[in-house]
Amino acid sequence: MNWKKFDTGKTPTWCPGCPNYLLWLALKQSLAELKLKREKIVIAYDIGCAGNMADFIKTYGVHTLHGRAIPVAMGVKYFRPELTVIVVGGDGGIYGEGLNHLVTAARANIDITVLVANNHLYSLTTGQASPTTPKGAASKSTPQGTDLNPLPAVAMVKKVNPQVLAETISPQQHLKEKIKKAIKFPGFALLDIDQTCVTFGKLLRK
């Protein structure tokens, strides 16, 4: 199946070199290789650079509120279990604003796949500290360095429910295979995709 049928004809608005291009491609290819029909897929997008993928993938989609993609996805899945339900969001939305929803989805082991573009920053809002920003790293909102410990999201989710699939993966290697595996996983799956924001990421290295 041709993955291009998942294109909407819209040109992505990400910065040149943004790791979200890789995620976008891998997701479309995964859907195609899994032979999923466009109309049988619902993707709930969070708000943020990663969530902006909403305009660029042709399936049923919901561009939700910041932090709220997971409960929307859960509502879809509870009511229509036959659909393939995927969440695309950033670390700010999924690990911060909506963390309680992530924990609950893991507790429920509900059969949805959550793809977190974890760039350790709030990028769309031009680079503030996120829940996964390393302690001490400077950002626009924490110029003296954040004084918070980063959230070990994957470890936490696994602790909450050992039955779920949760792993941190690189944005380059085996992304497609990992996404396919996560979608096929008969329960809750979290892929924490370790990204670097090419535009604001350098802030963190200071």
Add this chain to the structure above:
Amino acid sequence: MAQPTTVKIVGPAGTGIKSIGRLLSRILAKHRFFLHDYSEYPSLVRGGHNTYQVSFSPQENFAVFRTVDFLFSLQPGHWQEHQKEISPQGLIFSEETPPAGKLKKNFLFFPLSELARDLPPVVANTVSLGAIGFLLNLKKEICQNTLATTFPQAKKENLRAFQKGWEFAQQHWSEKRLPPFSQGKGEKEIVDGNEAFGWGFLKGKGDFYAAYPMTPSTGTLHFLAEKQKEAKIIVRHPEDEIAVANMAAGAAFAGARAAVGTSGGGLALMNETISFCGIAEIGVVFYLVQRVGPATGMPTWTAQGDLLFAVFSGHGEFPKVVIAPGDQKESFQFSWQALNLAAELQTPIIVVSDKFLAESSANFSLEKQQKEVKIKKGKIVINPREDFRRYSWQNKDGCSPRTLPGTKNGEFLANSYEHDQSGFSTENAFVAAKMAQKRMKKLKKALQITPKPQLFGRPKNLIVSWGSTKGSILAAIKNSSKWGFLQIKTLWPLHPEIGKILSQAQKIVLVENNQLGQLETLLKTHFSFSVKKRLLKFTGRPFFPEEIKNELEKI
């Protein structure tokens, strides 16, 4: 016509006053009396002071009254704070020596603990029920049958306790017994407002209900959770109200007839999602059962303080509908109608109730009510063309046909960002304005399909109110040739008929369970009129007919 008879049972929390009260209401309904009940309880599980009262009559009765004819104090002393409610011939039953002073003649010694001595403690209250049954001249068999079916586990003990109370009353108070009542025509079953909403949801083919426990909305969550299997619906109690609202939005997007239940604090957390449903055009019903705010306020007490909050909930400008049932029957009707409105208008629908209505019972016939139910699904496309545009503005009513996931060629994006006709994000000035206008057209359509204001009696001297005050107002003006009542059933959008009726009135009296007179503020955004008098009560207690009547007499 005589005022209905009122019985009140009071005592400490945790002594089962509510369950015995509910049972009495059920028994009265089985006699076909017209009844309304009301109970007060603190936000505690044990201790404090609980009350239950019921007013009933074989003639049509709209409300629960303040003036009590029979007051049962299940423990000594608890009657004291209700002294002023006793009617001149009213009776107080308690296990203590009668007080000195003018209440002495109203006082009857009721040796409850002695009568209950060889009974299991759980059925002790049933002794009072026996005495009440005798004094009210109820049919013993109806009492016993209802008792047996309500408490099938402790049937024997309950029947024994009932008999003890009945016999004691027969031996000691037969001169106090009421003469037999004539047969009434009230419906034989009862519901409270929360259950009525739950029934309306089920009969209106609701299929997804989510709620986070919050008094006084929790009754509907319990009711539907209990019925979910048999009714094949999904009921969820998610992690917080934000999840509640978003989950319902997801389910509604996927095709569910979805509702959520909460009180003011929960609706505050749902506000962003209300706005989201507005822009993404997702029809969800928000059942808001008001209690006293602000913040945690007084959780188990009644108020109408969230009217403006509901009407103006959600940031940004988008169409929404706010309707408020005035009694238990309307709680049923507005529930299924709200599901229809959500499906047809594809926008948030808020149903505003309150503690007084939601947790008080009245006669109800499901059989009769469900005959009126009509299901409207709105515009759904089953075979969309390849160029399907979910948010097409080629329509007069602002409601674009939608597709449900699973429908080929119907793929679209439901977007919290402003979007074009296909759902893609846009910041184009023309498209943004055009979309905002398209959505707002729904308000016009809403005026055609939402409940109309209802005028009771003549409009010359007019009481204007909304929601749960309806019963007490109708009772207060019963047989009055002077006063009429305008019930505003749809609080948003405002029907133009309201303005016409107001303009005919000479004297307008506003009745609201809030401090600011929020209905008046709201109506004045559309209509010009002046108010003769405002009856505003914000003590956490509902209006009783007597209070309204007294105030009207002063005008």
